[in-house]
Amino acid sequence: MSHTAHIPSHRKPRQSASKTALRAGVAGGVLSTIAVAGAAGPAQAEPVTRTVEMPTITAGLSTSVAASAQATQAVALDLETQAHEDAEAATAAKTAKKAKAEAVRKAEAKKKAEAAAKAKAEAAERASRTAERTTLSASTESSTTSAPVSSNATGSAASVIAFAQSHVGDAYVSGGTGPNSWDCSGLVQAAFRTVGVELPRVSQSQSTAGTQVSLDNLQPGDILYWGGAGSAYHVGIYVGDGQFVGAQNSSTGVVQKSLDYDPPSGAVRVL
Template identity: 85%
Template structure:
């Protein structure tokens, strides 16, 4: 006898033919109903829900992210350091360029100062030589003037175009001896003059005291025509009594005057700057 003879079977008993027919009819009816409903209108689709599973971050991935962040931070630090170094180099270059320009400027200034000092020394030496020459000329003039006054004989003014005697010779010679002196407002000598200071000093050599300013000097004597001038006459520019400039007529159609700060004391033709009038004091 088989070991499984008494074990009951787990299979379900076969359904009867009637029950199978009934189920087939029900199924057919349901399918027919669904077909009719589908023909009547669209079926409502049910929403489909899908669950997406997110990957799980493992400890190895976290370590990689941390390493990447650290590397990025290091790159940023390196870039910042490079930028600081570049800025420092640029600043150093600018400082060096500025220092070089300053050194060049100082060298040029020193060179100019040395040239100016040399020129000044040469000018001073020349002025001393001219001053010595004028002093010697004045000494000779004083001696000649004294001799003329005591003997009554006439004396000729140096480099004059006509013979001038007496006090006029002294005045003309003194005025000519100052040619080349500087013009200084308010100057009364011995090496710097203004216009009226020169005229006053020239007349003082002849023992004549004139007023100090040009306005008063322009009325200190007799008014004379410019066509009838004599050496020693006072020329003036502006009105008589309101003159703004004076000089001394030295003969030969020329005058000597302390003109301005640009020209200093000069000897010029009357045509250089035609005067307004003249007075004769002698």
């Protein structure tokens, strides 16, 4: 035993300090308990205990977090969609540009090919006309019926005949009006134009342009026609001595022939 055990204590009884314990839970609305020990009586007094329910904060927090996550996901989805659309638009624009360039290239190639084909065709046509004219000239020189003959025509008739005979050997071209290729009515119109007479352009109209005359009473400078008056399909110029000059067809060109070679249907006199 201690030698101080019998000495009574002179200190006043210690009053218990207030004790507070806080227990807080954050999941599922856990109750928080605060224990308060009061010192209102002697040291041996039982502590006073009070229970207080703390508010739950997890519900609102989880909702905010969920909403924020959902908004972030929506923004990310929108960005991904926009990026995909931008990529598709860029691809489409690139494809369209390439297709346009290809179309332009093909159009230019087609244009060049057409120009080359046209030039080739024109060259072939010129060569054909030259060969045909050479053949016609040789045939004319060797044929007594094709050689120009003198006539008793005078004045305007003589000028018309001289013009027509100067183009014997020229090529026949449908719609041709000279100076080196003709169709039948084109040659007749040009011959009469040299003396100031303006005839209609086509055979049908030329066959009624003057006074109808009998084939037995022809004079140099009369217009001969084949077919009906007003519906003629061919015309020529009577040059005298039973011969005429006319642009016959693509095989013969402009020739001087006997009326027996191709007897006309009728004649009109303009001069």
